[in-house]
Amino acid sequence: MQQQPTDASPHTARRSDAPLTIGVVAPRSGRLAKLGDPLMFAMGLLRSRLRHVRNQGRGYELRLVSRDSRSEPEAARRATEELIRHERADVIVTLAGTRVLPAVADTCEELHTPCVTSTFPWQVYYFGRGATRDRPFRWTYHFCWGLDDIASVFADMWERVGPGRTVGCLWNDGPQGNWTRHQEEGFLPVATARGHTLVDPPGYREPATDFDRHITAFLHDGVEIVTSAATAADLALFHRQAVQRDLRPRLITCSRWLAYPVGATGADDPAEAKVASLVYWTPRHPYRSSLDGMRADELADCYEELTGAQWLQPLGPAYALFEVAVHALATADDPTDRQAVAAAIARTRLETMAGPLDWTTGPVANVATVRLTGGQWKRGDGYPHELAVVTNSGCPDVRLDGDLELLN
Structure with missing residues (x-):
């Protein structure tokens, strides 16, 4: 659902010492639960490594907080609202789900909160939610391949x-x-x-x-x-x-x-x-994380060692979601201002675990593309x-x- 730009904010004032928060919406139950595995794994792997973020020489405490979408759009809306209203999320990330992902993004657009999503063809994400080439979204951003x-x-x-x-x-x-x-x-x-x-x-x-x-x-x-x-x-x-x-x-x-x-x-x-x-991603892809230098093959090996399961393609985009969120918080003019964080995503050009992402040259505003084989x-x-x-x-x-x- 596309929203007209507005300066109104549904958020309460932030304490000066409050941590920055990345909110994660993932299907941990329901029919899409398997699709949530890569995102939850990446979150678990990074939670201990992403305790702080630096912006213009100042350090900020950083939290990663998740909620279950229950594989349903209405539950995903409630999860997103809870992360924004109660956990004071500065940016939301999610991936996958033909009906669930748009529900998360639409909620973020309505509540004026930056959101980064992936693994959903960009035309369905962008045009399917009501944007046009002349009227983009203000708060929600995406990286993926196209149809x-x-x-x-x-x-x-x-x-x-x-x-x-x-x-x-x-x-x-x-x-x-x-x-x-x-x-x-x-x-x-x-x-x-x-x-x-x-x-x-x-x-x-x-x-x-x-x-x-x-x-x-x-x-x-x-x-x-x-x-x-x-x-x-x-x-x-x-x-x-x-x-x-x-x-x-x-x-x-x-x-x-x-x-x-x-x-x-x-x-x-x-x-x-x-x-x-x-x-779109394998252990053989020549990609490396901007956060810690981890290579694609190292991430796949880590997943298989810790879970006993076969590596998953969405591991790359899942890891990259956190890279983009952290990069936006680190480069925003003011990481405590959600408008500034959204603007930072819009100008992001970054080498990630999912490959090179560039929102400045996307096929439409709000979208960076991913290479396919x-x-x-x-x-x-x-x-x-x-x-x-x-x-x-x-x-x-x-x-x-x-x-x-x-x-x-």
């Missing part, structure tokens, strides 16, 4: 099948699907400009119960490739039903949940289905599946791990 970037990466992989492919679209009827099919700002214009024909049946409601209409359309039009932004469960349902009807796409490209490690086998196995996805899930050695980088035209300094595999 156009996903289309470019996916088209690189489709063209391994051949030029000018007919691609079936498995897109929902929500904000993600509607912006992906947008005629001007989404995925669609980039994909069609590359010579591909998209077959897009009416969007389905999540969670899906049946993909018969999509499969019928794909069979009718001779689809060889399927592209999607489905959840892992919906994609698995589609694949099972497609196999039953003898639709066997040579390649499936899927963003969103398929960027996370998967453990399915049999009919739901993404390696068997030749599922490819976007890649293409990846594919393959059978792993230490884990059931590992995400291999198979195309890197969007980020040539990330090495390839293997070749894109297609179904015969």
Whole structure:
């Protein structure tokens, strides 16, 4: 929800000795709880290291405080309000959640509090919340790839099948699907400009119960490739039903949940289905934190050692959220003035664990972009599946791990 600029403030006066506070909204319960793991891990790792921040020679005590979004937009609003009104948060950070992330950002815009978010295509974040190119947000900032970037990466992989492919679209009827099919700002214009024909049946409601209409359309039009932004469960349902009807796409490209490690086998196995996805962070990315110099591979190793689980792509952006927040507090004209902190984010140019971020040259105000490569899930050695980088035209300094595999 876009707000008109105003000098009014919902905040009470700050004590001169009060600490600065970074508020963290993360899904710690509910259906998105797994998506909150990277952010909570980064917070736990940094909490002991981020006790103070210096601004213009003065030291300020710094707190990191979190609240559970409960994976629901209304609960996310309440969590954000509590961090702002009761914990006196100077800046809010969050990532992930098609409905939850916008709820956090909108609440910050309404309550005049700086907010930094990630892992949500920027067109959905920006235009989907009511901003225009001429009327940006005042308080809320974002770094991520765009739907156009996903289309470019996916088209690189489709063209391994051949030029000018007919691609079936498995897109929902929500904000993600509607912006992906947008005629001007989404995925669609980039994909069609590359010579591909998209077959897009009416969007389905999540969670899906049946993909018969999509499969019928794909069979009718001779689809060889399927592209999607489905959840892992919906994609698995589609694949099972497609196999039953003898639709066997040579390649499936899927963003969103398929960027996370998967453990399915049999009919739901993404390696068997030749599922490819976007890649925005791996231990092999040549990125380093501005806070402590930690490298991407060191962060991944630390996560695996402390949790016993496979590294996650969102670890990079999660770590970078704190980097941006601390940088804004350290460079603001007055770190106790939220308007000054928001202005500091707007002029931020920073090398981070998520790569170089630059809000001064973004595609729109409030947005910095993240580089993308293409990846594919393959059978792993230490884990059931590992995400291999198979195309890197969007980020040539990330090495390839293997070749894109297609179904015969």
